[in-house]
Amino acid sequence: MEGLAPFERDCVDQAAAAPMLAQVEAWAAINSGSRNLDGLKQIAGELANAFSALPGQIELIDPDPVEAIGPNGKRVAVPHGQNIRLTVRPSAPLQLLLTGHMDTVFGADHAFQSTHWLEPGVLGGPGVADMKGGIAVMLAALLAIEDSPLARRIGYEVVLNADEEVGSLGSADLIASAAQGKRAALTYEPSTLPDGTFAGARPGSGNFSFTVIGKSAHAGRNPQDGRNALVAAADLALRLKAGMRDGLAVNPAKIDGGGPNNVVPDLAVLRVNLRPRSRADQIAAQKLIDSSVAMVTAGHDVHIHAHGQFARPPKPMTPALEALFGVVRSAGADLGQTIGWQSTGGVCDGNNIAACGVPVIDTMGARGGSIHSMEEYLIVDSLAERAALSALTILRLAGASA
Numbered sequence: 001m002e003g004l005a006p007f008e009r010d011c012v013d014q015a016a017a018a019p020m021l022a023q024v025e026a027w028a029a030i031n032s033g034s035r036n037l038d039g040l041k042q043i044a045g046e047l048a049n050a051f052s053a054l055p056g057q058i059e060l061i062d063p064d065p066v067e068a069i070g071p072n073g074k075r076v077a078v079p080h081g082q083n084i085r086l087t088v089r090p091s092a093p094l095q096l097l098l099t100g101h102m103d104t105v106f107g108a109d110h111a112f113q114s115t116h117w118l119e120p121g122v123l124g125g126p127g128v129a130d131m132k133g134g135i136a137v138m139l140a141a142l143l144a145i146e147d148s149p150l151a152r153r154i155g156y157e158v159v160l161n162a163d164e165e166v167g168s169l170g171s172a173d174l175i176a177s178a179a180q181g182k183r184a185a186l187t188y189e190p191s192t193l194p195d196g197t198f199a200g201a202r203p204g205s206g207n208f209s210f211t212v213i214g215k216s217a218h219a220g221r222n223p224q225d226g227r228n229a230l231v232a233a234a235d236l237a238l239r240l241k242a243g244m245r246d247g248l249a250v251n252p253a254k255i256d257g258g259g260p261n262n263v264v265p266d267l268a269v270l271r272v273n274l275r276p277r278s279r280a281d282q283i284a285a286q287k288l289i290d291s292s293v294a295m296v297t298a299g300h301d302v303h304i305h306a307h308g309q310f311a312r313p314p315k316p317m318t319p320a321l322e323a324l325f326g327v328v329r330s331a332g333a334d335l336g337q338t339i340g341w342q343s344t345g346g347v348c349d350g351n352n353i354a355a356c357g358v359p360v361i362d363t364m365g366a367r368g369g370s371i372h373s374m375e376e377y378l379i380v381d382s383l384a385e386r387a388a389l390s391a392l393t394i395l396r397l398a399g400a401s402a
């Protein structure tokens, strides 16, 4: 830690000493699956309480309305939990965005509900790494920053959303508005690898539902009068899949529809996930969708309604992101931490922040692994390590903005 100024050392030490493990244990004990609105309300209360130790005003913000297409082709409203927004010193010279998500992939009826020690220093549990550990790291760093002499130069917004694991459709606009005018963003997803490797570039992701409306008829008496929606949906799946190439992954995932053997089916709903690597790949993917829908519509004489969007735009490496990584790498070096990054196939709120033109490092959270499974674990020592890294990174950004 030779490269640290005395005030930096004080700040880093304070961040690292925060009671993060106790927070993770308490927060992981509350089920906050993305669909568990009661649990999300409870965790939002706990987090709002913990973050009220920071200055500024905390708001609980209703999610935007979200609709999905049911198996019967009808629109259904999808409820989400409230999101937390905290704004601190909005006129300070350095403006940062820090984001995390309070939801997990483990619903109220999932078998994985409590923490347990896998070995000394390794805590298993739902959301311990993804990302209750990360939220504890963020809070520890910010509390230490508040006691630093640079605090008055640093303004920030914190957004903790309740629907990241289901695509952030109810919070994407909130995140985009919070990103406006920010110098940089830090998002507290766990490291990409247990050794601490960060995520660099990420592909985009879009989920689509295609409702195919054909015409029913008797399978034996007048099949020629029918328009088979199931076959048209299958043709659409094949055409989209045939568009897969380097730079665009296409996964037809499910077809709902059909009925008795003696009826030509008049309804099918096809679900497809597409992951474009770049903005150009996303534009090409949209063209693939449009042309495939047009060809199947004409070829099968059916109607097709497409629902969905590229809700996670691609996050490429950019010069601004390289420069931000440079700040983190240099802070890490001064803390004795080796900082590396690599591209990954996953997506997160960092995609949406990057699409606003704000450089974002979205794996500032704890080290751990096996996320989204019952083997999820947190390396407890990484809480202090990452809180120190975040605190020093923020101080260095403030120093550079002076």
Ligand SMILES: [Zn+2]
Binding pocket: 101, 130, 131, 164, 189, 190
């Ligand atoms: Zn996560």
